[in-house]
Amino acid sequence: MNAIELRDLTKSYGKSRGIDKLNLSVEEGEFFGFIGPNGAGKSTAIRTMLGLLRYQSGEGYIFGKDIRKDKIEILSEVGYMPSEVFFYPKMKVKQVIAYTAKLKNKKCVDEAYKLCERLSLDTTKRVNQLSLGNKKKLSIVIALMHKPRLLIMDEPTSGLDPLVQKEFFSILKELHQEGTTIFLSSHNLLEIQRYCERAAIIREGHIIACDYVRTLMHSTTKRITLTGDIDFTIDGMENLKKEDGQVSFLYRGHMKSLLKMLSEEKISDINIEDPDLEEVFLHYYKEGDEL
Numbered sequence: 008m009n010a011i012e013l014r015d016l017t018k019s020y021g022k023s024r025g026i027d028k029l030n031l032s033v034e035e036g037e038f039f040g041f042i043g044p045n046g047a048g049k050s051t052a053i054r055t056m057l058g059l060l061r062y063q064s065g066e067g068y069i070f071g072k073d074i075r076k077d078k079i080e081i082l083s084e085v086g087y088m089p090s091e092v093f094f095y096p097k098m099k100v101k102q103v104i105a106y107t108a109k110l111k112n113k114k115c116v117d118e119a120y121k122l123c124e125r126l127s128l129d130t131t132k133r134v135n136q137l138s139l140g141n142k143k144k145l146s147i148v149i150a151l152m153h154k155p156r157l158l159i160m161d162e163p164t165s166g167l168d169p170l171v172q173k174e175f176f177s178i179l180k181e182l183h184q185e186g187t188t189i190f191l192s193s194h195n196l197l198e199i200q201r202y203c204e205r206a207a208i209i210r211e212g213h214i215i216a217c218d219y220v221r222t223l224m225h226s227t228t229k230r231i232t233l234t235g236d237i238d239f240t241i242d243g244m245e246n247l248k249k250e251d252g253q254v255s256f257l258y259r260g261h262m263k264s265l266l267k268m269l270s271e272e273k274i275s276d277i278n279i280e281d282p283d284l285e286e287v288f289l290h291y292y293k294e295g296d297e298l
C-alpha cells in the first residue's frame with residue numbers, strides 16, 4: 008500500500024498559486040525526499056495532504072484513507088513536524104510532552120523523555136526560555152514520540168547544530184529500519200543525497216522530477232574539467248568555473264560532439280564526472296529549464 012497517494016491535488020490561495028494538479032506516490036517504508044525552491048509549494052502540499060488546508064480539486068490518500076474525509080484517523084498515524092513551531096510560551100518542556108501524550112491518547116511520555124535525552128533537550132525549561140534550535144528539538148520530539156507509521160518533516164534540520172543533526176538522522180534511520188515511512192522536505196540537498204532513496208522535485212506547484220536519488224544524479228548532465236590552454240566556449244556550457252589553469256563546466260549536449268570539438272584544442276587533461284546532487288537540483292530549480 009502507498010503511504011501517500013496524491014492525484015491532481017490543487018490548492019490555490021485566491022490569486023496566488025499553492026499547488027497545481029500535483030501527483031505523488033510514496034510507498035510504505037520509503038525514506039523520501041521532497042525538495043524545491045522557496046515558494047514552490049512544499050509546505051502547501053504537506054499541509055493539504057494532512058487535511059490541514061482546504062483544497063479545490065483532486066484526491067489524496069494516506070495509507071488508503073481519504074484526506075478529505077478521514078482527517079482524524081490520518082493524523083493519529085502521522086507524526087508531523089511543521090517548518091515553524093509554536094508552543095505555549097509559559098509551558099515547561101515536560102508539560103508540553105504530557106499534554107501532547109494526552110492529546111494523542113497514547114502512552115508515549117517515556118519515549119519522549121528518551122528522545123529529549125538523545126537530543127540534549129532540558130525538559131525542565133519553559134518554552135520561552137528555549138533557543139530556536141531547542142524549540143526545533145521539542146518539535147522533533149512531539150512528531151516522533153508516538154512512533155508514527157508515517158513521519159512528515161518540513162525543514163526539520165534548519166537551525167540545528169551539526170551534532171544534533173547527526174543524532175536526529177541516527178534516530179530517523181532507526182525508525183526507518185523499523186518500518187516507518189519518512190517524508191523529508193528539505194533545502195539541504197546533501198542530507199537528501201545521504202539519506203533518501205527517492206526524491207521528488209517540486210517547482211511552481213508541480214512535480215517536475217521524481218526518481219531514485221541515484222538516478223536523478225546520473226542525469227545526462229556531466230561536469231567536465233579541462234586542463235590546458237583554454238580560451239574557447241562551447242554550446243551547452245553551464246556553471247563555468249575557472250581556476251589554476253583549469254576550466255570546469257556542466258555540459259548537457261552530446262558527448263561525441265564535445266570530444267570532437269576538444270580534439271582540435273590544446274588540452275592536456277580532461278575529466279568527465281557526474282555532477283553532485285546540488286548541481287543537478289540547481290539545474291532543475293532554474294525556471295524554464297527543460298528536463
Ligand SMILES: Nc1ncnc2c1ncn2[C@@H]1O[C@H](COP(=O)(O)OP(=O)(O)OP(=O)(O)O)[C@@H](O)[C@H]1O
Nearest residue numbers: 020023024025043044045046047048049050051052
Ligand atoms: N497563506 C497563504 N496565503 C497566500 N498565499 C500563500 C499562503 N501560503 C503560501 N502561499 C503561496 O503559495 C506558494 C507556495 O508556498 P509554500 O509555502 O507552500 O512554498 P514552499 O515550497 O514551502 O516554500 P519555502 O521553501 O520558502 O518554505 C507561494 O507562492 C506562496 O506565496
